[in-house]
Amino acid sequence: MSTAPTVYDVAERSGVSIATVSRVYRNPDSVRAQTRERVLAAARDLGYVPSGNARGLASRSTGVLGLCFPDYADPDTDAEDDDAAMLYSDQIIRGMERAARRHGYALLIAASLKGGPESLVAKVAGRVDGFAVMARTVPTEELEGISRRRPVVMLAGPREEGDHLDHLDHIEVANFDGQRELTRHLIEDHGLRRLAFVGSAEESPDVEARFQGFLAACRAADVDAPEEPAVRAAMMTQAEGARAADALCDRADGPPQALVCANDQMAVGALHALERRGLTVPGDVAVTGFDGIPLGRLVRPTLTTVRQPMLRMGEEAVELLVRRLGGTPGSDPVSLMLPVTVARRASCGCGPEEQSAVAIGA
Amino acid sequence: MSTAPTVYDVAERSGVSIATVSRVYRNPDSVRAQTRERVLAAARDLGYVPSGNARGLASRSTGVLGLCFPDYADPDTDAEDDDAAMLYSDQIIRGMERAARRHGYALLIAASLKGGPESLVAKVAGRVDGFAVMARTVPTEELEGISRRRPVVMLAGPREEGDHLDHLDHIEVANFDGQRELTRHLIEDHGLRRLAFVGSAEESPDVEARFQGFLAACRAADVDAPEEPAVRAAMMTQAEGARAADALCDRADGPPQALVCANDQMAVGALHALERRGLTVPGDVAVTGFDGIPLGRLVRPTLTTVRQPMLRMGEEAVELLVRRLGGTPGSDPVSLMLPVTVARRASCGCGPEEQSAVAIGA
DNA sequence: CTGAAAGCGCTAACAA
DNA sequence: TTGTTAGCGCTTTCAG
Numbered sequence: 001m002s003t004a005p006t007v008y009d010v011a012e013r014s015g016v017s018i019a020t021v022s023r024v025y026r027n028p029d030s031v032r033a034q035t036r037e038r039v040l041a042a043a044r045d046l047g048y049v050p051s052g053n054a055r056g057l058a059s060r061s062t063g064v065l066g067l068c069f070p071d072y073a074d075p076d077t078d079a080e081d082d083d084a085a086m087l088y089s090d091q092i093i094r095g096m097e098r099a100a101r102r103h104g105y106a107l108l109i110a111a112s113l114k115g116g117p118e119s120l121v122a123k124v125a126g127r128v129d130g131f132a133v134m135a136r137t138v139p140t141e142e143l144e145g146i147s148r149r150r151p152v153v154m155l156a157g158p159r160e161e162g163d164h165l166d167h168l169d170h171i172e173v174a175n176f177d178g179q180r181e182l183t184r185h186l187i188e189d190h191g192l193r194r195l196a197f198v199g200s201a202e203e204s205p206d207v208e209a210r211f212q213g214f215l216a217a218c219r220a221a222d223v224d225a226p227e228e229p230a231v232r233a234a235m236m237t238q239a240e241g242a243r244a245a246d247a248l249c250d251r252a253d254g255p256p257q258a259l260v261c262a263n264d265q266m267a268v269g270a271l272h273a274l275e276r277r278g279l280t281v282p283g284d285v286a287v288t289g290f291d292g293i294p295l296g297r298l299v300r301p302t303l304t305t306v307r308q309p310m311l312r313m314g315e316e317a318v319e320l321l322v323r324r325l326g327g328t329p330g331s332d333p334v335s336l337m338l339p340v341t342v343a344r345r346a347s348c349g350c351g352p353e354e355q356s357a358v359a360i361g362a
Numbered sequence: 363m364s365t366a367p368t369v370y371d372v373a374e375r376s377g378v379s380i381a382t383v384s385r386v387y388r389n390p391d392s393v394r395a396q397t398r399e400r401v402l403a404a405a406r407d408l409g410y411v412p413s414g415n416a417r418g419l420a421s422r423s424t425g426v427l428g429l430c431f432p433d434y435a436d437p438d439t440d441a442e443d444d445d446a447a448m449l450y451s452d453q454i455i456r457g458m459e460r461a462a463r464r465h466g467y468a469l470l471i472a473a474s475l476k477g478g479p480e481s482l483v484a485k486v487a488g489r490v491d492g493f494a495v496m497a498r499t500v501p502t503e504e505l506e507g508i509s510r511r512r513p514v515v516m517l518a519g520p521r522e523e524g525d526h527l528d529h530l531d532h533i534e535v536a537n538f539d540g541q542r543e544l545t546r547h548l549i550e551d552h553g554l555r556r557l558a559f560v561g562s563a564e565e566s567p568d569v570e571a572r573f574q575g576f577l578a579a580c581r582a583a584d585v586d587a588p589e590e591p592a593v594r595a596a597m598m599t600q601a602e603g604a605r606a607a608d609a610l611c612d613r614a615d616g617p618p619q620a621l622v623c624a625n626d627q628m629a630v631g632a633l634h635a636l637e638r639r640g641l642t643v644p645g646d647v648a649v650t651g652f653d654g655i656p657l658g659r660l661v662r663p664t665l666t667t668v669r670q671p672m673l674r675m676g677e678e679a680v681e682l683l684v685r686r687l688g689g690t691p692g693s694d695p696v697s698l699m700l701p702v703t704v705a706r707r708a709s710c711g712c713g714p715e716e717q718s719a720v721a722i723g724a
Numbered sequence: 725c726t727g728a729a730a731g732c733g734c735t736a737a738c739a740a
Numbered sequence: 741t742t743g744t745t746a747g748c749g750c751t752t753t754c755a756g
Contacts, residue, residue: 004511006749017727022751032725047507052489053424054749056415057732064470064489071463090452093471101433101473106485108426109459110468123468127414127426127489145409149366294656368733379743384735394741416733419748 005046014042025050065100065321066108066124066131067093067314068138088291088310089134092155095314096132103322105129112137121146130321132314136204143168151324153317156206169320171313171336174361175206175290178306178340179213179260181360182288185342186258187221190349192286196256198244198266199229200236207236207262210290214260230256233266241269249277255285258348264289264296264305271299271347282349292343301346307357309338337362367408376404387412427462427683428470428486428493429455429676430500450653450672451496454517457676458494465684467491474499483508492683494676498566505530513686515679518568531682533675533698536723537568537652540668540702541575541622543722544650547704548620549583552711554648558618560606560628561591562598569598569624572652576622592618595628603631611639617647620710626651626658626667633661633709644711654705663708669719671700699724 007018014021016039023031024039031039042048056062069089093109100107108128112120121138124131130151133143143152153169186192197214200207211229218225231247233240241261249255259274261267267289274281281287281301289296292307316336339362344350369380376383378401385393386401393401404410418424431451451473459469470490474482483500486493492513495505505514515531548554559576562569573591580587593609595602603623611617621636623629629651636643643649643663651658654669678698701724706712 004749008749018750019727019729019752020725022749023726026751030725035725044507047510049484049487049508049511051419051749052485053415053418054732055488055751057413057419057734058749058751060732060751062415062489063485090456093455094452097471097473106470106472106489108468108470109455111459111463122411123414123425125411126417127424127468145406146411148409149411294660297660298656366733370733380734381736381744382742385742388735392741397741413733416748417735419750420733420735422735422748 004051005048006051009046010039010043010048013046014038062127062129063105064108064128065096065105065318066110066128067096067134067317068121068124068131069093069109069111069134070137071111088308091310092132092134092314092317095311096318097314099315099318103318105318105322125150130325132317132321135206136202151321153320155313155317167333169324169334171316171320171338172206173308173313173338174340175209176213176216177361178342179210179290180217181213181358182290182304182306182342183214183217183260184221185344186260186286186288186348187217187223190258190282190286192257193223194257195223195260196230196248196258198231198233198241198248198259198261198270200262201232201234210262229262236263236266238265238269238272241266242273243269245270245273246277249274249279255279258286258288261287261289264291264293264303267303267305267347268295268299271301271303281347286349287347292341296343297345302352304345304348304350305343306360307341307343309340313338366413367410368413371408372401372404372410375408376400424489424491425467426470426490427458427467427680428472428490429458429496429679430483430486430493431455431471431473431496432499433473453672454494454496454676454679457673458680459676460673461677461680465680467680467684487512491687494679494683497568498564513683515682517675517679529695531686531696533678533682533700534568535670535675535700536702537571538575538578539723540704541572541652542579543575543720544652544666544668544704545576545579545622546583547706548622548648548650548710549579549585552620552644552648554619555585556619557585557622558592558610558620560593560595560603560610560621560623560632562624563594563596572624591624598625598628600627600631600634603628604635605631607632607635608639611636611641617641620648620650623649623651626653626655626665629665629667629709630657630661633663633665643709648711649709654703658705659707664714666707666710666712667705668722669703669705671702675700 007021010021011018016035020031020035021039024036028036097107108124110120110124119142121142125146132153132155135154135156146152147168153171155171186195197211199211215225231244233244244266245259248259259270261270267287270287271281274285279285289303289305292305296303296305320334339359341357341359343357346352369383372383373380378397382393382397383401386398390398455471462469470486472482472486481504483504487508494515494517497516497518508514509530515533517533548557557580559573561573577587593606595606606628607621610621621632623632629649632649633643636647641647651665651667654667658665658667682696701721703719703721705719708714
């Protein structure tokens with residue numbers, strides 16, 4: 001693994017200038033066929049691989065798009081379920097990779113390491129032409145500066161109005177509308193009136209929007225609606241979901257009729273906790289989630305939830321980035337709202353078969 | 363989005379030399395705190411982002427690992443199932459990303475575009491310190507040259523003996539042992555004796571190994587074992603699996619007692635085809651797959667299969683690469699064989715609950 | 725169609 | 741502790 005061969009080596013070996021070697025790769029037709037073959041042969045012999053770095057430096061572009069996502073690994077998910085637990089990030093990655101490929105880009109992905117020392121974004125930002133950031137992965141201020149230099153699109157988490165970040169492109173899903181529709185379903189179609197919302201302790205615009213949707217539905221139906229989530233889980237994991245369910249059941253007034261969880265992971269945890277306590281779902285308590293992770297269809301009862309179009313989100317992110325990179329420099333920030341889908345399954349009382357689901361919002 | 367600021371801009375603005383600016387990022391402690399703050403402040407004001415390209419060029423390393431994978435998208439999978447269809451590549455990506463993060467690397471992923479013009483590997487290879495390649499994603503010869511210049515690890519697909527590639531590190535799963543054990547189970551535990559293996563038309567060492575495992579089990583039990591797979595599907599998709607099942611059922615001697623499919627996707631397709639024909643599984647025909655994709659637990663009957671540890675494969679790949687990069691230059695090529703797990707579920711006749719599964723091979 | 729030369733932005737000795 | 745000075749390997753005018 002000595003020193004890697006460079007254009008100079010290839011040039012020398014094939015008796016041309018380095019400029020010609022470069023042309024062979026960047027614009028083959030501008031070189032006489034015979035010369036080209038000679039160069040290619042030399043390159044092959046030498047095991048020559050063009051340096052992406054040098055290329056990028058000289059041409060000021062990398063051909064790579066990036067994605068920064070939070071460390072979503074749920075430590076409580078056991079190995080078995082883990083196979084099935086295709087999370088947010090996985091689907092966004094899939095969507096972005098697909099779209100990126102269509103446009104000739106590769107995808108660089110990096111998750112925020114919890115106690116990470118050096119800035120994650122900086123590392124990614126420095127190696128890509130543009131990138132997407134999942135909400136709350138990166139300090140706002142960091143993005144502030146970076147976004148002045150290259151296209152950035154925020155994923156999930158509503159546009160922060162009047163904030164420094166409002167010049168970023170932005171994609172979100174219909175959190176409010178989705179949660180409102182699901183809640184309406186619980187109230188009107190199943191006749192439930194004592195609902196508890198399980199939110200999260202950390203600030204999350206998505207969770208907040210869901211809670212507001214929940215509230216809206218309650219108010220519209222004249223159902224008692226507390227100003228605050230019944231529980232704010234420390235983390236949105238299965239363990240915390242179970243804990244929340246337990247806490248709610250231990251209250252003086254007994255368990256609520258429905259546990260409306262801010263995400264699927266917590267809902268699954270709640271399902272387990274309820275089962276352990278001998279409560280049946282949806283008989284004694286209905287449970288709902290939000291996200292639409294595959295695990296939701298594996299648990300029994302199957303989980304009623306609001307499905308997010310994560311794959312599409314990834315694709316749209318790339319489209320946005322590509323558009324920005326393609327020119328139209330000063331245009332206004334774009335903000336997309338993607339529709340969600342309410343998946344009525346067993347845990348709300350809709351029976352084992354998944355009901356046909358409807359697109360909501362956007 | 364004018365011209366991005368460089369070390370020179372930051373240096374000037376903070377009244378130091380570019381070397382100091384560089385130090386602030388690479389080795390903060392080697393700069394007086396006061397100076398450091400001044401530099402950082404200037405950088406912040408300017409929206410400075412270190413160029414990964416320039417860095418890589420100068421330091422001869424990128425801090426990025428890569429993965430090339432085939433375009434596995436199954437066009438037959440409908441959008442609904444797609445959510446659940448976490449494929450090979452997704453899990454390997456997850457595993458690699460995790461491990462890479464632990465070692466401070468980011469991950470660059472790129473799928474082979476079908477009619478892709480320019481060489482995929484070259485693009486990836488030029489931007490990373492080392493990378494993994496899923497079998498049959500890349501022309502052998504290409505890798506030949508590249509692997510002389512940087513660490514490459516092959517995923518799946520057995521080491522090609524006596525081939526040019528036998529100096530590459532290599533990770534595979536116990537295809538042979540897994541398929542043999544599953545087949546033994548069908549024969550001995552369920553008493554089936556007329557088994558048909560559904561393979562693939564394209565050359566695949568993995569599929570071949572599985573078929574050999576199948577044969578071995580048949581012979582060991584004195585079961586009639588044809589030298590060739592009963593069917594060789596054009597692609598390993600659901601549609602082709604269904605077609606294979608139909609073809610087999612239309613034979614003069616009627617359907618076999620068991621359809622042993624070379625992967626889960628085909629097995630799921632077979633399940634559908636059988637159902638359409640009014641045959642019950644496992645009553646009339648048993649069906650098995652290979653891979654352990656989540657979809658296998660969603661279909662009814664649940665799919666008996668051999669589970670591959672793809673996540674671990676990704677992690678091991680990174681470990682191997684990191685080791686190579688860490689020195690030990692001339693050491694011999696490593697070849698890992700990862701154990702698989704036979705998941706006995708409903709489609710072989712084991713009942714709805716998944717039986718405890720055992721690790722096989724390696 | 726091909727060559728010469730000037731950088732791209734940063735790191736890494738080596739000095740100071 | 742900080743500055744100076746070479747490149748790293750490639751793209752890209754501008755000539756020829």
